Amino acid sequence: MTRLSQTTLDGLPAEVERPGYDRPAVKTGVVHLGIGAFHRAHQAVVFDDALRSGDLRWGVLGASLRSPGVRDQLNPQDGLYTLVVRDGFGDGLRVIGASKGVLVGPESPAALVAAMADADVHIVTLTVTEKGYRLDPATGALLTGDADVAADIADLSAPRTAPGFIVAALRARREKGLKPFTVISCDNLPHNGKRIRAGVIAMARAIDPSLADWIEAEGAFPQTMIDRIVPATTPEDIAGLESRLGVRDEGMVKAEPFTQWVIEDAFAGERPAFARFGVQLTAAVEPWEDAKLRLLNGAHSATAYLGALSGHEHVHEAMATPALKAFVATLWDEAQTTLNPPPGLDVAAYRAELMARFENPALRHRTRQIAMDGSQKLPQRLLASAADRLAAGQDITALALGVAAWMRWQSGVTESGEAFVVDDPLADQTAALLTEGTTDADRVPALLTLRAVFPETLATDDRFVQAVTDAYLSLSEHGAVEAARRVVEPHGG
Ligand code: CS2
Numbered sequence: 001m002t003r004l005s006q007t008t009l010d011g012l013p014a015e016v017e018r019p020g021y022d023r024p025a026v027k028t029g030v031v032h033l034g035i036g037a038f039h040r041a042h043q044a045v046v047f048d049d050a051l052r053s054g055d056l057r058w059g060v061l062g063a064s065l066r067s068p069g070v071r072d073q074l075n076p077q078d079g080l081y082t083l084v085v086r087d088g089f090g091d092g093l094r095v096i097g098a099s100k101g102v103l104v105g106p107e108s109p110a111a112l113v114a115a116m117a118d119a120d121v122h123i124v125t126l127t128v129t130e131k132g133y134r135l136d137p138a139t140g141a142l143l144t145g146d147a148d149v150a151a152d153i154a155d156l157s158a159p160r161t162a163p164g165f166i167v168a169a170l171r172a173r174r175e176k177g178l179k180p181f182t183v184i185s186c187d188n189l190p191h192n193g194k195r196i197r198a199g200v201i202a203m204a205r206a207i208d209p210s211l212a213d214w215i216e217a218e219g220a221f222p223q224t225m226i227d228r229i230v231p232a233t234t235p236e237d238i239a240g241l242e243s244r245l246g247v248r249d250e251g252m253v254k255a256e257p258f259t260q261w262v263i264e265d266a267f268a269g270e271r272p273a274f275a276r277f278g279v280q281l282t283a284a285v286e287p288w289e290d291a292k293l294r295l296l297n298g299a300h301s302a303t304a305y306l307g308a309l310s311g312h313e314h315v316h317e318a319m320a321t322p323a324l325k326a327f328v329a330t331l332w333d334e335a336q337t338t339l340n341p342p343p344g345l346d347v348a349a350y351r352a353e354l355m356a357r358f359e360n361p362a363l364r365h366r367t368r369q370i371a372m373d374g375s376q377k378l379p380q381r382l383l384a385s386a387a388d389r390l391a392a393g394q395d396i397t398a399l400a401l402g403v404a405a406w407m408r409w410q411s412g413v414t415e416s417g418e419a420f421v422v423d424d425p426l427a428d429q430t431a432a433l434l435t436e437g438t439t440d441a442d443r444v445p446a447l448l449t450l451r452a453v454f455p456e457t458l459a460t461d462d463r464f465v466q467a468v469t470d471a472y473l474s475l476s477e478h479g480a481v482e483a484a485r486r487v488v489e490p491h492g493g
Helices: 037-041 043-052 069-077 109-116 147-154 162-175 192-207 209-218 235-245 286-309 315-319 322-338 347-358 367-371 374-391 397-409 427-436 440-447 462-478 480-488
Strands: 028-033 059-064 081-086 091-096 099-104 123-126 182-185 224-227 253-255 260-264 280-282
Touching: 028 043, 028 109, 028 162, 037 043, 037 081, 037 253, 043 059, 043 091, 059 069, 059 109, 069 081, 069 099, 081 235, 091 235, 099 109, 109 162, 123 162, 147 162, 147 192, 162 192, 162 209, 182 192, 192 209, 224 286, 260 286, 286 315, 286 322, 286 347, 286 367, 286 374, 286 397, 286 480, 315 322, 315 347, 315 367, 322 347, 322 374, 322 397, 322 480, 374 397, 374 462, 397 440, 397 462, 397 480, 427 440, 440 462, 462 480
Parallel strands: 028 059, 028 123, 059 099, 081 253, 123 182, 260 280
Antiparallel strands: 081 091, 224 260
């Protein structure tokens, strides 16, 4: 089949937006680690906007740190791919030209380090998912016991981890007399800039203390809040787009219309005119990050587990079940008391917009996609709100059901008896803990011993333990939908 490429670009249907700039003249100003669908539908679109404005410094060299899949999707297409924006009424099609190709880190580590050390590169962005930073989810400390981290510390000539590639490239830049690039984490980590900075400096210090001192003094790791719902692309999506374009685009991505990027205004060097392209630059990202992680992502995770356990394949289908939709509102009632909303954020309007985004049927956002890696997500999405509410002497009934639903999900069986593989880096540990618990009531305390997820302060707080145990037993007795309804209408049951 004919693929999307520079050659077939001009023959696309008229309604398809094209890059419209001289792509061969574009310089590589950005290296992105973890070039998955979210980057291609979010940050890359902003860099593409900068290129379309005439600033040709901002081409993006992508890097996969795990597998050649995206390289094999994009390189045969000259880096081109289509962003399909689904608003529930129709699809907007835009071909993104910002990609300058994709390297595969494990195949060519030296080439990736050299690219990151190039004088034209001013920014390194990352979407390596929470687990890709090799940081303890509860404390944020670099996992020095991780085999790949230990290998990078022992020998940085062929890095294996995101911190390793960053440290190796910064070392090379220092040797060349260049400034550091600005490292911009685009993952849903709390205090993502501070965390990747701490991890990078910890690794550098274990290798060369003077390098660590230089990074501390000269480096920049701005905090960000990133937001766009980007469901995984399916074979049906690719086939459907092919019928519209007349060529096949293996690298397409689909997303909602909503997009938001808030970046701390702290850079080591050059950057695009971000504000011209809708990016919010601010000194205070945290209020935006907390609101997004605790409202959007907290509800996403709770909905993912309650929905998938009860047979709702997609988020919009779960929201079409009144008890689950009402539960989300109750969860938001709890979580929003822990926020310090940034100036300009109307929380009621934000919640209404979030619900409309969740209800968008065209996204077909799979609950099981969101359920992945829950051990890495729970701390910032549900546990932080629970800890803050308990500290304020407030109840956590809805938050506790979200936590209990994650615990139930670790069983690997849905309410209809369908077995599934729990997709989580700690799945072996949670499975072992579940087998230790002989009854439902035993399993909650067993899982609470998982210090990588549950900090001591929470796991030993009787109010937290009781609330999660009650929720877990309610799930066992009533099922997810009825358990959710009982949270919403405690006296209606
Ligand atoms: C989702 C996020 O898969 C998940 O964990 O909650 O990817 C979510 O879609 C984005 O954070 C929205 O900005």
